[in-house]
Amino acid sequence: MKRHILTVLGYTFATFGTQGPSHFMIFSKHYSELTIMRAEPNFALGFSSMVIQGAILSFVYSRLRRQGTLFEAVKVGWLFGLFLLSYIGLAEAGKYAVPDIASWIGVEFSVGLIQFTLIGVFMGLAHRQVESRAL
Amino acid sequence: MKVNGRLIGGILAYAIPTMILGYTWHFNFFPEIYARLGIYNREPPIIPLGFASMVLQGIILSYIYPKLRPTGGVLKEGLRFGGVMGTFLFSVSTLASAAKIQVAPMSLWIGIQFAFHTVQFAIVGPCIAWVYRTPTEGQH
Numbered sequence: 001m002k003r004h005i006l007t008v009l010g011y012t013f014a015t016f017g018t019q020g021p022s023h024f025m026i027f028s029k030h031y032s033e034l035t036i037m038r039a040e041p042n043f044a045l046g047f048s049s050m051v052i053q054g055a056i057l058s059f060v061y062s063r064l065r066r067q068g069t070l071f072e073a074v075k076v077g078w079l080f081g082l083f084l085l086s087y088i089g090l091a092e093a094g095k096y097a098v099p100d101i102a103s104w105i106g107v108e109f110s111v112g113l114i115q116f117t118l119i120g121v122f123m124g125l126a127h128r129q130v131e132s133r134a135l
Numbered sequence: 136m137k138v139n140g141r142l143i144g145g146i147l148a149y150a151i152p153t154m155i156l157g158y159t160w161h162f163n164f165f166p167e168i169y170a171r172l173g174i175y176n177r178e179p180p181i182i183p184l185g186f187a188s189m190v191l192q193g194i195i196l197s198y199i200y201p202k203l204r205p206t207g208g209v210l211k212e213g214l215r216f217g218g219v220m221g222t223f224l225f226s227v228s229t230l231a232s233a234a235k236i237q238v239a240p241m242s243l244w245i246g247i248q249f250a251f252h253t254v255q256f257a258i259v260g261p262c263i264a265w266v267y268r269t270p271t272e273g274q275h
Contacts, residue, residue, distance in 0.1 A: 023235075036176055036236050046234035052226040056219055064202050079195055083220075084227050086191035091228075094184030095175040096236070101184075 003127045004058040010122025011054030012047070018115040027107050033099045053084070054119075061123060070124040077120025078113075085112040141266055145197025148262035150189045156255055157185070168247055174238040196220060196259075201267050209264045217260020225252045 023031050023041075031037055057080050066072050089108035098104040161169055169175060199220075205212035229248035238244045 034236075036174070038235055038237050042234045044234075045230050049226045049230035049234060052230070053223060056223045056226075060199070060203070060219065063204075064199075065204060079199065080223070083192055083195045083223070086188045086195075087224065087227055088231075090184045090188035090191070092232070094181035094188070095177055097177045101181075 003062070003129075004055060006126035006129075007058035007061075007123045008051055008054035010126060011057065011119050012050045014115055014118035014122060015050050018111055018118065022107070022111045027111075030103065030107055034096060036096065053080075057119070058123060058126075061127065068124075068128055070121065070128070073124025073127065074117055074120030077116040077123060081112050081116025081119070085109055088112070141201070142194075142197050144266040145200065145263045146190060146193035148266050149193035149196050149259045150186075152258045152262060153189050153193075153255055154186065156251075156258065157189075160251055160254075165247060168243065172238050172240075172244050172247075174232070174236055174244065192224070196263060197266070200263050205264065205267070209268050210261050213261030213264030214257065215260070216264060217256035217258075221252045221256030221260070224256075225249065228252070 057077070060080075061073065061076050064076065066076075085108055089105045089112070092098075093101050093104050196216075200216055203216065205216070207215075225248065229245060229252075232238075233241060233244055
């Protein structure tokens with residue numbers, strides 16, 4: 001259970017740490033051009049979304065046939081990141097009137113790559129640490 | 136990633152039902168509800184982007200499923216897998232979207248999206264599990 005809690009914490013930290021600066025500092029103009037964005041995001045919904053995603057990622061990772069290397073955890077992070085980014089980067093661009101589709105896809109996938117690399121590292125460390133102690 | 140018949144079968148098992156359900160759900164069954172929610176503001180929507188998204192999701196789901204070493208029956212394993220991955224997608228398509236984009240009423244948005252993903256993954260989960268069934272299961 002401890003590894004799942006640590007993974008969720010790592011997921012939340014990596015997501016806030018990458019998406020926060022991306023939305024509110026680095027690409028704030030990019031996001032402000034999307035007219036249906038909330039002026040103030042709903043943190044309760046965003047936080048619950050992160051907890052669900054982190055818990056599921058950790059649960060699935062623990063059940064995969066694996067060797068337990070850090071790079072393997074990063075690859076699983078990328079896989080799940082790509083699953084989410086396929087929705088955020090592609091499907092959302094198809095449904096929301098984003099001003100520049102190429103720019104939208106570029107920002108979402110580049111920030112997502114950093115985000116899910118960090119998530120994979122945190123997950124790998126959380127699972128490896130707990131599993132090695134259990135041996 | 137080794138490309139084989141089952142991987143492609145799994146992609147189709149996800150993309151085809153999702154495409155049909157997604158189109159009929161949004162454009163035939165509940166267009167008034169989505170119009171009232173006012174969350175999708177691109178007219179007309181770009182269907183190829185949605186389709187590319189579905190294919191990518193299908194590739195990933197079809198790649199992950201056999202790595203979970205499912206041992207139960209097609210329906211049980213498919214519904215379990217669908218429940219887990221459907222919740223994952225719901226968390227981003229519905230909760231994370233509502234966190235950053237204006238949508239009202241919130242209960243209607245969450246309800247209609249929950250219903251959509253429940254139906255979607257109750258279909259695609261067993262479909263993917265059927266593609267990856269073992270020969271023994273196929274004989275029953």
